[in-house]
Amino acid sequence: MWLIFLLVAFIIFVFYRPFKFWIIDPWLIHRDLWAQGIPGRHIPIVGEILNFRKSIQDENPLGYGAALAAKFGDYYHVSFGPTARLDTCDPELINGVLKTNARCYHKAYIMRLVLGVLLGNKNLLMAEDDIHAQHRRLIAPVFQHQNMNSMISLMIDVTKNLMKKWSTAADVARQDNKPLVLNIHEEMANLTLDIVTSCVFGTEIVSDEKMHHTIYRIISESLELMEKRLYNMTAIIPIVNRLPLPSKRCIDKCLREGKSLVRQIVDNRRKGLTKSACKGPDLLDLLLAASSSDKTNKLTDEEVYEEALTFVAAGHETTSTLMTWTLYNLANNPDICRQLEAEVDSVLSQVDEITPATLSLLTYTEAVVKESLRLHQPVPAIVRMAVKDNTLVASDGKEIHIKKGTGIFINFYMLHHSEKYWHEPFKFDPSRFDNKQSDKLILPFSAGPRSCIGQNFAMLEAKIMLALLVRHFRFELEPGQKFTPKIIVTMRPKYGMWMQVSPRT
Numbered sequence: 001m002w003l004i005f006l007l008v009a010f011i012i013f014v015f016y017r018p019f020k021f022w023i024i025d026p027w028l029i030h031r032d033l034w035a036q037g038i039p040g041r042h043i044p045i046v047g048e049i050l051n052f053r054k055s056i057q058d059e060n061p062l063g064y065g066a067a068l069a070a071k072f073g074d075y076y077h078v079s080f081g082p083t084a085r086l087d088t089c090d091p092e093l094i095n096g097v098l099k100t101n102a103r104c105y106h107k108a109y110i111m112r113l114v115l116g117v118l119l120g121n122k123n124l125l126m127a128e129d130d131i132h133a134q135h136r137r138l139i140a141p142v143f144q145h146q147n148m149n150s151m152i153s154l155m156i157d158v159t160k161n162l163m164k165k166w167s168t169a170a171d172v173a174r175q176d177n178k179p180l181v182l183n184i185h186e187e188m189a190n191l192t193l194d195i196v197t198s199c200v201f202g203t204e205i206v207s208d209e210k211m212h213h214t215i216y217r218i219i220s221e222s223l224e225l226m227e228k229r230l231y232n233m234t235a236i237i238p239i240v241n242r243l244p245l246p247s248k249r250c251i252d253k254c255l256r257e258g259k260s261l262v263r264q265i266v267d268n269r270r271k272g273l274t275k276s277a278c279k280g281p282d283l284l285d286l287l288l289a290a291s292s293s294d295k296t297n298k299l300t301d302e303e304v305y306e307e308a309l310t311f312v313a314a315g316h317e318t319t320s321t322l323m324t325w326t327l328y329n330l331a332n333n334p335d336i337c338r339q340l341e342a343e344v345d346s347v348l349s350q351v352d353e354i355t356p357a358t359l360s361l362l363t364y365t366e367a368v369v370k371e372s373l374r375l376h377q378p379v380p381a382i383v384r385m386a387v388k389d390n391t392l393v394a395s396d397g398k399e400i401h402i403k404k405g406t407g408i409f410i411n412f413y414m415l416h417h418s419e420k421y422w423h424e425p426f427k428f429d430p431s432r433f434d435n436k437q438s439d440k441l442i443l444p445f446s447a448g449p450r451s452c453i454g455q456n457f458a459m460l461e462a463k464i465m466l467a468l469l470v471r472h473f474r475f476e477l478e479p480g481q482k483f484t485p486k487i488i489v490t491m492r493p494k495y496g497m498w499m500q501v502s503p504r505t
C-alpha cells in the first residue's frame with residue numbers, strides 16, 4: 001500500500017510540475033486574456049519558436065512581428081516556448097509596464113537565460129527589486145554629465161586612431177587604383193569596444209591586444225551560443241538547460257574567463273598599477289569610489305566585477321550597431337549626408353575642436369543619431385515577466401488584467417515604425433526631431449527605473465564618432481550585398497556592412 005502511495009506521489013512529482021509549467025499555466029493565461037477580449041493565438045509547448053525560427057531562416061526576423069501586429073493589432077497574446085505573453089507596441093501599455101507598474105515586473109526568464117549566463121545576476125542589468133535599486137542608486141552618479149565630459153578627449157583620441165589607420169589603408173589602396181572597402185560593422189564593433197573598454201578600464205586593455213581580443217571573443221562567442229541554445233530550446237527546458245552540454249560548457253568557460261580578466265584589471269587598479277586614461281576618473285574609478293563611499297550599501301568585489309563587465313557588454317554592441325546603421329542610412333541618403341557634413345564642417349574648427357560647447361551646437365548630428373535610433377534601434381524589443389497580478393490600461397482605454405506569470409514582449413521596433421505615430425515611418429528623415437514632441441514616442445533606451453543608465457554616454461560617444469567620421473570620410477555601400485538584420489538582443493547586419501571608405505578632400 002505504502003509502496004503504491006509513494007509511487008503515485010513520485011509520478012505526480014515528476015510529471016505534474018512539467019505538465020503544469022508547459023501546458024496548464026500557459027493555457028490559463030491565454031484563456032483569461034481571451035475572456036477579456038484580447039485577440040491572440042496559443043500554440044502549446046513550442047509557442048511561436050518554430051514560426052520565429054522560420055522567419056529567421058527566410059531572412060525576415062522583423063517581418064514576423066509585423067505580420068502578427070497586422071493580424072491582431074497593437075496588443076495581442078501568443079506564446080514563446082511555454083511562456084504565454086502579451087506582445088505590444090501600444091505606448092500606454094509600454095508606459096504601464098516600464099513606469100507606472102514597474103514594480104510588478106521582472107526581466108523575463110528568457111533574458112536571464114541569454115544575458116544572465118554571461119554577466120551573472122548581481123549586476124544592474126540583471127538584478128531585481130531592492131538589489132537593483134541599491135545598485136542603481138550607487139551607480140547613477142557615475143554617469144552624470146560632468147563625468148561623461150571628462151571622457152570626451154579619450155573618445156576623440158580612440159576615434160582618431162582608427163581614422164589614421166583608414167587614411168593609411170586608403171593611400172595604399174589608391175596606389176593600386178582601388179577604393180578602400182571595409183566591413184563597417186566590424187570596424188565600428190572594434191571602435192566602440194576600444195572606447196568603452198578604455199573609458200571603463202583605462203587604456204591598458206586597449207593596448208594589450210590579447211586582453212582586447214579575449215573580451216571581444218567572450219562577448220560574441222557566448223551570444224552566438226545562446227542564440228543556438230534558444231532556438232533548439234536547450235536553454236529553455238528546465239533541467240536540460242543545466243546539463244553540461246558542449247554549448248553550456250563553452251558559455252561557462254567564457255564567463256569564467258571574463259570574470260577572471262576583469263578581476264585582474266580591478267585588482268591592478270586597486271593596487272595603483274594602472275590609472276584612468278580620461279581627463280578625470282574613468283568608469284572603474286567611479287565605480288570603485290561609489291561602492292566604497294556608502295559603507296552600509298557597498299558593492300562586494302564580485303558585484304564590482306560584474307558591473308564593470310556589464311558596462312562593456314551593454315555598451316559595446318549597442319553603440320556599434322547604432323553607428324553601423326547610421327552610416328548605412330547616410331549612404332542611402334546623400335542629401336542628408338551633405339547637410340550633416342555642412343553642420344559638422346561649420347561647427348568644428350580646422351582643428352576638430354570638440355568640446356561640450358561645440359557638441360551642443362551639433363543639433364542636426366543629434367537628430368541624425370536619433371532618427372537612426374528610431375529606424376534601426378539597436379535593441380528592437382525587451383521582455384518582462386509579471387511577478388504580481390496587475391492592471392494595465394491601453395491607449396484605447398481598454399483595461400487589461402495581467403496575471404502573475406504572463407510575459408510581456410515590448411516591441412520597440414513596431415512602436416517606432418507605426419503609421420499611427422510616424423509619418424512615412426520607413427523613411428530616414430532626421431527633421432522629425434526638430435519637433436520635441438517626437439521624443440515621447442521614441443524609446444531606444446527603454447524608459448522608467450530600468451531605462452539605459454548609459455544613454456548619456458552612448459549619445460555623447462555616437463555624436464563624437466559621427467562628427468569625426470563624416471568630417472574626414474565619405475561612405476558608399478558596396479553594391480550586391482544583402483542587408484539582413486540579425487537579432488540576438490541587438491539588431492546587427494547578419495552579413496556585415498561593406499562600404500567604400502574614401503577620405504574627403
Ligand code: HEM
Nearest residue numbers: 124125314315318319378379382445446450452453454458
Ligand atoms: C546606443 C546605445 C545603447 C542602447 C540602444 C541601449 C539600450 C538599452 C536598453 C533598451 C536597456 C533596457 C534593457 C531592459 O530593460 O531589458 C538598457 C539597459 C542598460 N544599459 Fe544600455 N544601451 C546603450 C548603450 C549603453 C552603454 C554605453 C552602457 C554603459 C556604458 C549601457 C549600460 C546599460 C545598463 C547597465 C543597463 C541596465 C540598466 C538597469 O536595468 O538599471 N548601455 N540599455
